[in-house]
Amino acid sequence: MNFTLHIWRQECAQAKGHFETYKIENISPDCSFLEMLDILNEQLISGAPHDTQPSTPNAPIAHPVCFDNDCREGICGMCGLYINGRPHGNDDGITTCQLHMRKFKDGDDIWIEPWRAKAFPVIRDLVVDRSAFDKIIQAGGYISTTTGGVPDANTIPIPKHDADMAMDAASCIGCGACVAACKNASAMLFVGAKVTHLALLPQGQVEAADRVHKMVAKMDELGFGSCTNTYACEAECPKGIKRQSIARLNRQWIGSLLGRDGR
Amino acid sequence: MLDPKIPSGPLAEKWTQYKASQKLVNPANKRKLNIIVVGTGLAGASAAASLGALGFNVDIFCIQDSPRRAHSIAAQGGINAAKNYQNDGDSVERLFRDTVKGGDYRAREANVYRLAEVSGAIIDQCVAQGVPFARDYGGLLDNRSFGGAQVSRTFYAKGQTGQQLLLGAYGALSREIARGRVTLHTRREMMDLVVMDGRARGIIVRNLVTGDLERYAAHAVVLATGGYGNLYYLSTNAMNSNGSAAWVCHRKGAAFANPCYVQIHPTCIPVHGDYQSKLTLMSESLRNDGRIWVPKKKEDAEAIRVGKLKANDIAEDDRDYYLERRYPAFGNLVPRDVASRAAKERCDAGYGVGTGYAVYLDFADAIRRMGKEAIEEKYGNLFQMYQKITDENPYETPMMIYPAIHYTMGGLWVDYELQTTIPGLFAAGEANFSDHGANRLGASALMQGLADGYFVLPYTLQNYLADQISVAKPSVTAPEFDEAEAAVRQRMDRFMEIGKALGKGQTTSLHTVDDFHKRLGKIMWEYCGMARNSESLTTAKRLVKELEDDFWKSVFVPGNANEMNPELEKACRLEDYFELAQLVIDDAQHREESCGGHFRTEHQTADGETLRDDEHFMYVAVWEYQGHGQPETMEKEPLVYEHIKIANRNYK
Numbered sequence: 001m002n003f004t005l006h007i008w009r010q011e012c013a014q015a016k017g018h019f020e021t022y023k024i025e026n027i028s029p030d031c032s033f034l035e036m037l038d039i040l041n042e043q044l045i046s047g048a049p050h051d052t053q054p055s056t057p058n059a060p061i062a063h064p065v066c067f068d069n070d071c072r073e074g075i076c077g078m079c080g081l082y083i084n085g086r087p088h089g090n091d092d093g094i095t096t097c098q099l100h101m102r103k104f105k106d107g108d109d110i111w112i113e114p115w116r117a118k119a120f121p122v123i124r125d126l127v128v129d130r131s132a133f134d135k136i137i138q139a140g141g142y143i144s145t146t147t148g149g150v151p152d153a154n155t156i157p158i159p160k161h162d163a164d165m166a167m168d169a170a171s172c173i174g175c176g177a178c179v180a181a182c183k184n185a186s187a188m189l190f191v192g193a194k195v196t197h198l199a200l201l202p203q204g205q206v207e208a209a210d211r212v213h214k215m216v217a218k219m220d221e222l223g224f225g226s227c228t229n230t231y232a233c234e235a236e237c238p239k240g241i242k243r244q245s246i247a248r249l250n251r252q253w254i255g256s257l258l259g260r261d262g263r
Numbered sequence: 264m265l266d267p268k269i270p271s272g273p274l275a276e277k278w279t280q281y282k283a284s285q286k287l288v289n290p291a292n293k294r295k296l297n298i299i300v301v302g303t304g305l306a307g308a309s310a311a312a313s314l315g316a317l318g319f320n321v322d323i324f325c326i327q328d329s330p331r332r333a334h335s336i337a338a339q340g341g342i343n344a345a346k347n348y349q350n351d352g353d354s355v356e357r358l359f360r361d362t363v364k365g366g367d368y369r370a371r372e373a374n375v376y377r378l379a380e381v382s383g384a385i386i387d388q389c390v391a392q393g394v395p396f397a398r399d400y401g402g403l404l405d406n407r408s409f410g411g412a413q414v415s416r417t418f419y420a421k422g423q424t425g426q427q428l429l430l431g432a433y434g435a436l437s438r439e440i441a442r443g444r445v446t447l448h449t450r451r452e453m454m455d456l457v458v459m460d461g462r463a464r465g466i467i468v469r470n471l472v473t474g475d476l477e478r479y480a481a482h483a484v485v486l487a488t489g490g491y492g493n494l495y496y497l498s499t500n501a502m503n504s505n506g507s508a509a510w511v512c513h514r515k516g517a518a519f520a521n522p523c524y525v526q527i528h529p530t531c532i533p534v535h536g537d538y539q540s541k542l543t544l545m546s547e548s549l550r551n552d553g554r555i556w557v558p559k560k561k562e563d564a565e566a567i568r569v570g571k572l573k574a575n576d577i578a579e580d581d582r583d584y585y586l587e588r589r590y591p592a593f594g595n596l597v598p599r600d601v602a603s604r605a606a607k608e609r610c611d612a613g614y615g616v617g618t619g620y621a622v623y624l625d626f627a628d629a630i631r632r633m634g635k636e637a638i639e640e641k642y643g644n645l646f647q648m649y650q651k652i653t654d655e656n657p658y659e660t661p662m663m664i665y666p667a668i669h670y671t672m673g674g675l676w677v678d679y680e681l682q683t684t685i686p687g688l689f690a691a692g693e694a695n696f697s698d699h700g701a702n703r704l705g706a707s708a709l710m711q712g713l714a715d716g717y718f719v720l721p722y723t724l725q726n727y728l729a730d731q732i733s734v735a736k737p738s739v740t741a742p743e744f745d746e747a748e749a750a751v752r753q754r755m756d757r758f759m760e761i762g763k764a765l766g767k768g769q770t771t772s773l774h775t776v777d778d779f780h781k782r783l784g785k786i787m788w789e790y791c792g793m794a795r796n797s798e799s800l801t802t803a804k805r806l807v808k809e810l811e812d813d814f815w816k817s818v819f820v821p822g823n824a825n826e827m828n829p830e831l832e833k834a835c836r837l838e839d840y841f842e843l844a845q846l847v848i849d850d851a852q853h854r855e856e857s858c859g860g861h862f863r864t865e866h867q868t869a870d871g872e873t874l875r876d877d878e879h880f881m882y883v884a885v886w887e888y889q890g891h892g893q894p895e896t897m898e899k900e901p902l903v904y905e906h907i908k909i910a911n912r913n914y915k
Contacts, residue, residue: 012826028536028538030535030536030654031536031538032540032652034540035538035539035540038538038540038777039538042775042777042778044821045775045819045821045830046773046775046819063821063822064821064822064829064830066827066829068328069502070327070332070334070501070502070503071332071334071336071337071501071502072501072502072540072541072543073337073541073543073544073648074648074651075336075337075423075425075426076327076332076333076334076336076337076501077329077331077332078327078328078332091651093647094651098648098651098652100651100652100654102654123472123827124472124826124827127827129328130328130329131328131329131449133329134329134330134331134437134447134449137433137434137437138437138438138440138441139441140441141434141437142392142393142434142435142437142438143391143392143393143434144438145388145391145392145435146316147309147312147313147316147388147435147717147718147721148384148388148717148718150387150388150390150391151387151391152387153346153386153387153389153390153396153404154346154348154403154404157398157401157402157403158398158402159398159402160398160399160400160402163395163396163397163398163402164395166393166395167395167397167420167421167427170393170395170420170427170430171421171423171426173426174329174331197393197395198393201393201395203390203391203392203393204393
């Protein structure tokens with residue numbers, strides 16, 4: 001299969017980015033999207049000027065395309081490309097690394113961009129800084145336990161239904177597709193997933209009110225937008241996190257206000 | 264002389280005795296001590312969280328953009344623990360015995376017993392953190408079976424157990440980061456260890472965003488950087504998983520144990536093309552319900568390979584469920600090394616399907632017995648993953664699988680305290696060699712990573728640090744730091760120079776790092792993979808040496824060292840793999856027996872099982888670095904089995 005790639009190139013956070021066009025040929029339909037980019041990079045390296053010089057503003061960048069990736073099996077959340085206008089490309093329930101070229105038509109033009117969000121600044125080319133997600137979790141997205149001194153695992157039975165729902169919410173991989181898909185760059189689905197996961201478990205109840213407050217405040221502080229209920233996040237989430245997580249987040253947040261005032 | 268520092272006394276009391284008599288550090292002194300943890304997988308995150316909570320100052324490093332992305336996240340099937348919640352005969356003793364037997368009697372008894380002993384506390388800890396393990400309708404924890412065990416002791420969270428355990432540890436780590444006890448450094452790669460007066464005192468890291476080299480000092484360094492499976496290029500490891508952090512420590516004097524013990528996982532999606540970047544694992548848990556088979560008749564296998572027949576066309580009587588046939592007691596749940604070799608044996612004999620290097624993993628029986636919904640609930644995400652990659656529906660047609668490199672039992676040699684031969688340098692999780700012998704059982708890597716981090720290092724590290732309370736934090740301007748940083752800079756400059764020289768001379772054609780890595784992987788897989796012999800290893804050694812020479816002549820790294828440069832990162836790792844590959848080969852050559860994942864074709868029984876030589880090889884091979892291109896020297900740590908009765912590993 002042959003493709004024309006339009007790839008966002010940007011040397012660093014401060015530099016101005018632009019689209020660069022590349023032709024790529026003889027790609028197997030069984031090849032994954034990232035393997036296709038590997039092949040492109042191999043070609044760029046082989047054709048690169050051997051004596052490396054600083055590139056002039058308008059000269060084509062021969063440096064291979066930088067893109068984040070790691071596990072290549074859809075679980076680490078490292079990869080994330082905006083492909084033809086969709087986070088993780090044109091398939092449902094997958095990350096970029098699980099997208100295969102058979103999902104495209106021979107001769108297609110493919111537009112590849114990084115996540116676009118104020119809270120995720122571009123580092124280089126398609127690589128963005130998602131450390132804002134870590135900061136939100138650090139604000140309270142955990143149950144405070146110190147190693148040792150905890151009760152036996154079977155001391156508190158948890159209804160299977162609750163455990164299963166908690167598991168579904170906990171399967172978030174923190175890739176940021178929800179933020180990238182949202183016109184407001186809101187992180188409500190990400191935060192909602194963590195709040196839901198912990199709020200559904202008895203162990204998470206103790207800190208629930210405090211948690212939701214701190215996480216939401218941190219999310220606002222870091223420049224993520226507000227939710228206007230378009231659910232683009234749900235449509236693009238590779239792990240099928242439901243918008244009900246956002247509803248539960250809101251309920252927890254309002255409840256925390258009441259609970260705090262009432263105490 | 265190697266001292267494994269195994270405490271005296273009866274096996275079951277060693278750890279209790281150790282804890283009762285070890286040295287402690289009081290809270291005021293803990294605040295004065297600094298610890299570096301490299302890696303944020305299960306071992307690293309759990310260690311850093313626990314040490315931070317104790318009051319030490321911890322710096323933690325990872326190469327990804329977030330600690331939540333370490334490759335522990337990809338573990339699918341589960342974590343073992345001797346809880347005996349199923350009342351099916353499990354106990355600490357049973358888990359200990361299964362693990363030693365699974366490792367083909369090449370693991371250290373005391374370490375394995377301690378692992379089994381703390382396994383239950385890991386599950387308690389994870390549940391307290393909110394890990395959503397699978398539960399039954401009564402709300403209690405559910406279990407399933409894994410290879411090498413006849414009890415159900417594996418706890419799981421769908422097919423994403425590693426993810427959930429890592430997120431639990433990541434949560435605990437995040438809490439300590441918020442409390443200021445742990446400082447997080449992301450997108451940093453460890454480039455060297457700094458040794459002062461014979462002790463590990465710091466590290467040099469490369470900032471992967473800016474390319475800057477940075478210095479960090481501490482009273483002790485914990486290495487939790489995983490294994491070296493990517494030496495084989497194609498493996499189930501993540502793209503950035505690498506052996507370099509451990510290898511630079513080896514160069515600085517940390518001994519490396521049993522490098523030839525490499526685990527090959529039987530159930531991975533087969534190789535399909537030259538452009539392929541990695542292999543995807545299909546969880547061992549699938550062998551609970553899936554049945555592995557190939558056609559009984561060669562002509563059927565041939566017809567399948569050319570597309571004339573499909574799996575479902577083969578009549579029940581014409582299928583060879585070879586694991587059930589050869590190992591009736593354990594059936595499809597034999598340990599990984601046994602299952603992998605059996606698949607290779609059938610494919611080599613001409614019964615393979617697909618490209619010829621694949622066997623079927625069939626769920627038709629299970630779907631008939633339990634219904635599609637039940638299978639979907641248990642394995643839904645794995646089936647979806649398979650379908651996305653292969654474009655085939657495993658609910659209707661059997662999966663095709665083949666063995667692939669998965670885990671490395673070998674690693675930095677550590678004593679009972681998980682301390683390497685460099686005082687102050689500790690190694691945890693897959694990065695050390697300690698618990699799995701010559702073969703690791705399924706669902707035991709998660710157990711070991713968390714055991715080391717939550718329940719072993721917080722004790723043993725204190726024992727070391729108790730003597731360091733009057734030592735000031737080392738200065739990063741010390742000459743040892745200058746030297747280490749200069750050496751790293753020199754290493755990187757060497758790569759940049761090759762490119763420039765090539766540009767001027769134009770005499771040789773250039774090759775990319777991946778091109779060399781793929782060739783190295785093929786050599787290792789072909790000659791030092793699932794089956795090895797003296798001749799193949801000699802060939803491997805020669806080919807690796809030739810390839811390494813070629814590498815230094817014509818590898819091309821574009822860009823500069825002072826910028827984000829993934830090609831340079833890969834080049835540095837591959838440089839280390841060349842040395843590591845030769846040690847793996849030497850170790851495999853010297854170990855003239857078959858055990859666990861190390862199968863020497865000269866040493867097998869009449870029916871193709873591993874043949875150990877306990878008289879000559881019941882030891883840990885501990886290698887010491889002697890300089891580039893020099894053969895390493897080997898010391899032996901004898902394995903003394905006081906408690907367990909040595910037997911032939913029999914799964915029939």
